[in-house]
Amino acid sequence: MTQNEESLEGFWGGFHGPNIGYIEEQYELYKEDPENVDPSMKELFEKHGAPKRSEVTKDIQHGDQAPSLDDVKKITSAIKLVEAIRRYGHLEADIYPIGKETDGTKLVKPETYGLSEDDLRDIPASWLWEYAPQGVDNGYDVVRYLKDIYTGTISFEFDHVNNDEERKWLLEHIEAGKYHADLSADEKKQLLDRLAHVEGFENFLHKTFVAQKRFSIEGLEMMVPMLDRVVKHAIDDQVDNIMMGMAHRGRLSVLAHVLSKPVDLIFSEFHYSPDKELVPSEGSRGINYGWSGDVKYHFGGTREVKSGEEKSTRITLANNPSHLEFVNPVVAGFTRAAQDDRTETGYPKQNIDKAFSVLIHGDAAFIGEGIVAETLNLSGLPGYHIGGTIHVIANNLVGYTTDQEEGRSTRYASDLAKGFEIPVVHVNADDPIACIAAIKLAYEYRKTFNKDFVIDLVGYRRYGHNEMDEPRATQPLLYQDIDNHPSVVHSFADRLIEEGIVEEDTLPKLKEKVESDLQAIYDSMKENPTPSIDTIEMPEELEGDLDHIETAIPFETLKSLHDGLLERPEGFTGFKRLGRIFKRREKMLDEGQKADWGAAEALAYASIVADGTPIRLTGQDTERGTFAHRHLVLHDVETGETYCPVHGLKESEASFDIHNSPLSEAGALGFEYGYSIHSQDTLVIWEAQFGDFANAAQVIFDQFISSARAKWGDKSNMGMLLPHGYEGQGPEHSSARLERFLQMAAENNWIVANVTSSAQFFHLLRRQAALCGCEEARPLVVMSPKSLLRNERVASEAQEFTEGKFQPLREQPNLAVNKENAKRLLIGSGKIMVDIEEAIEKSEEDFDWLRVLRVEQIYPFPTKALENEIEELPNLEEIVWVQEEPQNMGSWNFVSDYLRQLLKDGQTLRYVGRPKRSSPSVGDPNMHRIVQEQVVQEAINPSKGGNSNEGN
Ligand SMILES: Cc1ncc(C[n+]2csc(CCOP(=O)(O)OP(=O)(O)O)c2C)c(N)n1
Numbered sequence: 001m002t003q004n005e006e007s008l009e010g011f012w013g014g015f016h017g018p019n020i021g022y023i024e025e026q027y028e029l030y031k032e033d034p035e036n037v038d039p040s041m042k043e044l045f046e047k048h049g050a051p052k053r054s055e056v057t058k059d060i061q062h063g064d065q066a067p068s069l070d071d072v073k074k075i076t077s078a079i080k081l082v083e084a085i086r087r088y089g090h091l092e093a094d095i096y097p098i099g100k101e102t103d104g105t106k107l108v109k110p111e112t113y114g115l116s117e118d119d120l121r122d123i124p125a126s127w128l129w130e131y132a133p134q135g136v137d138n139g140y141d142v143v144r145y146l147k148d149i150y151t152g153t154i155s156f157e158f159d160h161v162n163n164d165e166e167r168k169w170l171l172e173h174i175e176a177g178k179y180h181a182d183l184s185a186d187e188k189k190q191l192l193d194r195l196a197h198v199e200g201f202e203n204f205l206h207k208t209f210v211a212q213k214r215f216s217i218e219g220l221e222m223m224v225p226m227l228d229r230v231v232k233h234a235i236d237d238q239v240d241n242i243m244m245g246m247a248h249r250g251r252l253s254v255l256a257h258v259l260s261k262p263v264d265l266i267f268s269e270f271h272y273s274p275d276k277e278l279v280p281s282e283g284s285r286g287i288n289y290g291w292s293g294d295v296k297y298h299f300g301g302t303r304e305v306k307s308g309e310e311k312s313t314r315i316t317l318a319n320n321p322s323h324l325e326f327v328n329p330v331v332a333g334f335t336r337a338a339q340d341d342r343t344e345t346g347y348p349k350q351n352i353d354k355a356f357s358v359l360i361h362g363d364a365a366f367i368g369e370g371i372v373a374e375t376l377n378l379s380g381l382p383g384y385h386i387g388g389t390i391h392v393i394a395n396n397l398v399g400y401t402t403d404q405e406e407g408r409s410t411r412y413a414s415d416l417a418k419g420f421e422i423p424v425v426h427v428n429a430d431d432p433i434a435c436i437a438a439i440k441l442a443y444e445y446r447k448t449f450n451k452d453f454v455i456d457l458v459g460y461r462r463y464g465h466n467e468m469d470e471p472r473a474t475q476p477l478l479y480q481d482i483d484n485h486p487s488v489v490h491s492f493a494d495r496l497i498e499e500g501i502v503e504e505d506t507l508p509k510l511k512e513k514v515e516s517d518l519q520a521i522y523d524s525m526k527e528n529p530t531p532s533i534d535t536i537e538m539p540e541e542l543e544g545d546l547d548h549i550e551t552a553i554p555f556e557t558l559k560s561l562h563d564g565l566l567e568r569p570e571g572f573t574g575f576k577r578l579g580r581i582f583k584r585r586e587k588m589l590d591e592g593q594k595a596d597w598g599a600a601e602a603l604a605y606a607s608i609v610a611d612g613t614p615i616r617l618t619g620q621d622t623e624r625g626t627f628a629h630r631h632l633v634l635h636d637v638e639t640g641e642t643y644c645p646v647h648g649l650k651e652s653e654a655s656f657d658i659h660n661s662p663l664s665e666a667g668a669l670g671f672e673y674g675y676s677i678h679s680q681d682t683l684v685i686w687e688a689q690f691g692d693f694a695n696a697a698q699v700i701f702d703q704f705i706s707s708a709r710a711k712w713g714d715k716s717n718m719g720m721l722l723p724h725g726y727e728g729q730g731p732e733h734s735s736a737r738l739e740r741f742l743q744m745a746a747e748n749n750w751i752v753a754n755v756t757s758s759a760q761f762f763h764l765l766r767r768q769a770a771l772c773g774c775e776e777a778r779p780l781v782v783m784s785p786k787s788l789l790r791n792e793r794v795a796s797e798a799q800e801f802t803e804g805k806f807q808p809l810r811e812q813p814n815l816a817v818n819k820e821n822a823k824r825l826l827i828g829s830g831k832i833m834v835d836i837e838e839a840i841e842k843s844e845e846d847f848d849w850l851r852v853l854r855v856e857q858i859y860p861f862p863t864k865a866l867e868n869e870i871e872e873l874p875n876l877e878e879i880v881w882v883q884e885e886p887q888n889m890g891s892w893n894f895v896s897d898y899l900r901q902l903l904k905d906g907q908t909l910r911y912v913g914r915p916k917r918s919s920p921s922v923g924d925p926n927m928h929r930i931v932q933e934q935v936v937q938e939a940i941n942p943s944k945g946g947n948s949n950e951g952n
Helices: 003-012 018-032 039-048 069-092 117-121 139-150 164-175 185-208 223-236 251-257 263-269 327-339 363-368 370-378 415-420 432-449 476-483 488-498 506-527 555-565 576-586 597-610 666-678 691-705 708-712 738-743 758-770 798-802 831-842 863-871 892-902 925-940
Strands: 154-157 241-246 301-306 312-317 355-362 389-395 424-428 453-458 615-619 656-660 683-687 719-723 751-753 780-784 809-811 824-828 850-855 857-859 878-886 908-914
Touching (some): 018 069, 039 069, 069 117, 069 139, 117 139, 139 164, 154 432, 164 432, 185 223, 185 251, 185 432, 185 488, 185 506, 223 251, 223 301, 223 312, 223 355, 223 389, 223 453, 241 327, 251 312, 263 506, 327 355, 327 666, 355 363, 363 370, 363 389, 370 415, 370 666, 389 432, 432 453, 488 506, 555 597, 597 615, 683 758, 691 708, 691 738, 738 751, 758 780, 809 863, 824 863, 831 850, 831 878, 831 925, 878 892, 878 925, 892 908, 908 925
Parallel strands (some): 355 389, 389 453, 424 453, 615 656, 615 683, 683 719, 719 780
Antiparallel strands (some): 301 312, 751 857
């Protein structure tokens, strides 16, 4: 007899007579459909299999007496109750230190199941709980024991986790108490000491810097020892990097205590410029703030902690804008970058043990900001997976002045995580030991399953949203409770006194010491005034142009890469129609032939990895390309396997990481931005499906990519490809909202380009790759093509790749240049210039009065090159800027300033294009064609007219 059979017999052995008859009947129904029977019966059958009449001979508990039908019902009810405690115990848990009374639930009460204490005592524990520990003998013990576990100061939600192995692991760890922190007396004393420091720091700031915002941690002080614990685990495991992200709440405390930011530096930041008598000299602290700076509670920091003989663990807290939660994907990007080895061809080799993320969220923001969901959705995707993030919701019950009931439709702030099958624990921030246990469970789970884990740390907020804000006006009752509530350091000290671990006077002495130490630091700063920080300048390297960067490559290299890109692994069966496209590509570098956009782009990537610079390229449908031009991941039609031609190149010296992104902009772009910050050796490129979808990622552009260097000194060299062009596809598929990128352009914060030849794109990408790791690095925004992808006019001959470089200002092709006669200088950018090229070719006119130039890099604007050009046009009467975007959009508002400066006496500046519009484009393609043609014709019509009052 197998062990299993034995246990079956053992269980059903308790039933005989009419009872077993009833059970057998139920079993027949169950076999037809498990849903036919009561769920508790179903569970019995699932757990113990079929009832066996022959074995129903002995009554386990009552000798020969058979259990009655009533007994059976009681057993099944007890099983139901036990399961309910596991599932719904959190509803009754003691997780709110303040404010909220737990409303409880009938579901975990024996009465709900018709059970009395005696009923439960009559049931052997093992019938209800296979792993009941020693001392848990009967049903009543089981219920009490499990209630202690599930309804205490820590509660668990993992019913939504569908994976059997994970559920089993969680159940085991929770019910066998494996997650308990088991702190020694010394460790408890250290914990008390830490809490005294955390509280003392806030108290000192409160009284010293009266009425200054600091977003105190008080009410959630345990956040610091919890992070300490994370760091300890990481050090034990010799993890290279902990990447952290958090908002304002408690940030100064985390900087001081977890990142070891010197407190005198923090004190100094409370003093305003320019009279910064307390500012320590810059450099001595390794400050890397940008030149325009930020408020103190947005800065991040780094700290190295020794984690072995030669190893150290680096803790990084990301710089953070005010926009809540948007740092989440950025930190995930940091982590992936720290895990990827990009030194070899193919996809990078990821080692998830090298780094992990910790994200601290606000309770209102976690559920309210969609970016949280976007980031959680990244967590399981091949291109974005980082082996699990530990999330801590710093739950202080209020969002600014908004109560939870007004702020979310869910019971818990953490409920969003359930859809991603992320286990959740809620823990009372007033129980330090439970908080540490929550971290242990989260860390072990992440390590075992490489998945996210959420800790809902439930505390309160000692002050208002900030320290100048009066919360008693909006949450009067809550604050009556908070005002009367002892802080965690006090309640914990009482607990340790009771346990005989510390004395009555331990805490008062500790507090005194913390305060006097902080006071001494503060006083010493006053006695030793350090020089004030001079205005910080933008780095010199950012000021120059990039003309010195050479990007051409020899023909032999180009050809070899091109041929390599067309090779396929042995036995690979590609899609037939694609085969024809690649066949056409074969000859593109031959004499008299031209390489189209797709070929040129692939060559750029191939040559960049051949130079040893890794590339990461992502976006919606990017592997194929939204407009089916790229095809850098091919699918074997017989096996479904994929092949990336860049990976097969013999010249390749670095990884080429290409992925389709999920349908997300803010999350996906934020991730790439983070990746680019942490892997400055890599050319990171994000592609929008259509350019204006980038506006769903506006926060990442505004708060990070355009301004991070000036605010924080964070350097990114990433590229963004934003399909743009007026082709009759309607208001949402025409414009990448170029004007927005230009409006934010200043201090060489980024490059904004709109290029019209495949070779220009090749050189632009190669120039961007050359900037990787340099001080000159900066992001690149490209208005990328759609219909032009297949337009012969933008294809380039081999020579254009093997000679020259990127030209910010470009000659209009196919137009004779007659500088002497030119009366009009027509300038524009992007696809309209190709339309104009076509119109000129079709026209019978002689255009010797017309000089046409394309601005291929709109920012930095090629002022010098244009100035030189104008110098050479002796008879110039007017400069005309043409664009396809409406007048209030596109480049006009930006370039007109530059162009006006270039005008000489008697010359005028004129705008040709669509009038100001509220919508970027018309919806009707026919209307589009008519209007586009009008714009083109007006631009090349010799008679003046149109909107000439825009001149100087
Ligand atoms: C995207 C965004 N929207 C609004 C705000 C303004 N704001 C700052 S903090 C805050 C409340 C946040 O509440 P919660 O997430 O619970 O964190 P807490 O401040 O309570 O710790 C609000 C509305 C912001 N900073 N960012």
